[in-house]
Amino acid sequence: MFIRRLKKFLYSYPNPELEQPQQARQAPSPEGKPLSEDLSDSLELLQKSMGKNTDFVIHYLAFDEESDYKVILCYIDGLVDQLLLSKLLENLNRLKLDNLLRADKAPADWLKNQLAIGNIRTIYTEEDLEHAILDGRAVVLVQGMREAFAVYIAGGSRRAVEEPSSQTVIRGPKEGFTEEITVNIALLRRKVKSPQLTIETHVIGTYTRTNVSIAYIEGIASPEVVKEMTTRIQSIEIDGILESGYIEELIQDGVMSPFPTMYNTERPDTVAGGLLEGLVAVFVDGTPFVLMAPVTFFRFLTSSEDYYQRFDISSFLRFVRIISFFVALLLPSIFISLTTFHQELLPMPLLISLAAQREITPLPTLVEALLMELTFEVIREAGVRMPRAIGPAISIVGALVLGQAAVQAGLVSAAVVIVVSFTAISNFALPAINFSSSIRLLRFALMVFSGSFGLVGVLGVLIPLMAHLVSLESFGVPYLIPMSPFNKTNQKDVLIRAPWWKMRTRPIMIGDQNQMRQTKDKKSYAELEAGRPRDPLA
């Protein structure tokens, strides 16, 4: 009964189908209030809505003295590129009214061509006018025209493309995403130069109006997943999106699960690799972290470097990560249960050594381990939050004062310090930070249970945890695929990383469209080489 309620509790995420369909917000709002032909009306509107802002700039221009046509150019200082702006002003000043009047074609098209700069969007409504300005566009309004022209000359200072700080590799591309969504999408496009790479953009956040783009490769990504992703993103209604974490929490499956069901990365190559396996990526403006879904348990034990290194080394590293996963999750709790409940499982010399350490320590093993774990978490948190300049101080305090001194003073046994340190190091060996954080939480639960019930308690946590993992899904894909449900062909890239010439198919998640990665029958050089009998005389 309790388990059922717990499960119900864990799986109760907001059902997107119950939300109101939000189609209206997506379409280019044709039913907004149209712009007035009279320039003074528009000017009044702009003054009213944004005139208070000191960074809002209006340039008054005229083609010539006698003309009725007046032109204004407005933008927000700092959002536009100064160089392009001066070019635009130059172009505007060169315009001749006569040409505009005498043009055979529609004046709007003529003007658009004459501006000859950047991406120009024609604006028809008052709402669009405001949004365009706030988006970093310079808007040209002309007396007597129903259209305004939003020139995309966004600029200002932005961070350059740098090496990603959260996911480093030794071999592999060193570029990382930036805060600029256009740059990020361009980084991806440079890797996947296919028209099938589809980018769909949504604007989310009533105040922030953040661009959120869904990227996938048409023909590889499952249409159901893309549809599901679009529905969930459109169902978001919030005042602001400042980071992709907002989106992740708002749309992921199993919201109460400790395990993440969306992957995040700073690396364009990881995203490109994911898209080629049929994942859907979500770019959010203003953050270098790009989300990907659907994601499985084993993807969190994978680094993009696995695919750049030799397969044997990668497979070994996978093995190391799996070990460190279990160590990070279980080592402290197993240590506690062995030393306080199941001493018969310890080899005699180890038991004596541990018992000798216990002689002088005042606290029970559970409390000791919990305290050390908490201490470590504090050091870690301090290390992240602290100004970089005092970084070395924390390692001195952490390592010497808290570690060595505590042992020497007899407050903590050396074994517990070793266990806690090894656990922490193992935790860092996992490539995905959000995944290792969830293990950290589970570790504490396991420790409390092991301190109360021994190994029975550890199993009492692990068995429900396993049941939970098996039933968890990410965008319709079972979390533990290809282990449960088992799939033989997908095993090539789970616990081991098979050589590339053996991985002919994409991992199967949903549907089975476009499975082949490599030509079905043609053998690669490597395979021919591997199958060739050795000729000793050659």
Next chain:
Amino acid sequence: MRRRLASLVLLACLFLTTGCWNRAELNDLRIAIAGGIDRAGDKWEISYQTIIPSSMASGTGGSTGSSTQPAIYVFSMVSDTIFGARMKSNLEASRKLYVAHAKVIVVGREAAERGLEELVDLFLRNSEARETVQLLITDGKAKDLLNKMVPPEKLPGESYSNILAKESRFISNFPKKTIFDFALSLHSDSKSIGIPVASFVGDENTDEELEKMRSLDVLKDISPPLSLRLTRLGVFSGDRLVGYLSGRESMGLSWLTDQVKETELSFPCPQAKNKHNSIEITSSKTKLNPVRAGTHYTMLVSVNLNGNLMESTCNQDLSKSEVIHDMEKNIEKEVRDQIFTGWDAVRQMGVDVTGYADIIHRSFPKEWKAIQAAWPQEFRRMDIQVQVNAAIRRPGLIQKTEEQIK
């Protein structure tokens, strides 16, 4: 929401009310490494050799005086039952006695002679004690063995089991036996088992010397007056100790029961009887095949052994196959001799410690019923026919003896 909160609080309380269940911190345990069983009148006297961890491990932080304090502490209790005596230890011990790591149970002579059925029952019934604990018999009281140091080891209990393990592995003279083996023998047809006997031996073996072994000071002695040694094999009939086999007789028994893993064998030179060779036997297999001749049974014992020559003083050219062949003959003779020494002793004792009853039962299940009741008499009438096949695999790095080289 309130109900959910309340149930969470109640659940959290469960952690506090586990009452520690069987939780025990390591510093609450008195870890026993060896146990001893004696008889005190009609009662059992149980001794335990326990570890003092702080004097064992090289100190972590505050522990001091590791060299002045012995690493073990021995205490004894008397009660009607073995378990009762163990629980009585709580009357005097500051910590809970923890016996799961005891590797050896030493049985005093009197207790062994009066039967160990209760001990087997305790070990099989109890989940904490392991049936893999090895048995050791001592001539006097087990307590007097446990309360003595075995230089140069700090933990005597550890050295008992190490001696037994190494001896069974490299000499195979007194194969080690566990409580489980003992329990199996009680339920076998032969109802007999041989358990190694250990005692302190020295040149003089005085009481003073024995007393000296009780103190940590003996560790400072470069050559202690006494040392613990496996001396003979105690033969049990049922659960009672009924007799002993000497080292050579016990070796014969090992051959007879296929318990030889590795051993050393000295044999005379083919020509010069006063000169000896030594061979390290690296593998040995004894095949037992009972045959019925009339009403009697004969056991065909066929021993196949391989070895490497380790020491040779014979003035012979070892590169010649005849010489090797002659040596193999002498090895076979020596093994046969050992086997018959053992066999005669066993048959004289009339206790089927060879376990041949079970082999005959398996080979002649129908006939077994007839002889089952009179098996001890039948066993005395039994014969063996021994065939030994020895092979010297490697004569060593040099072909000739030192004498020849000169």
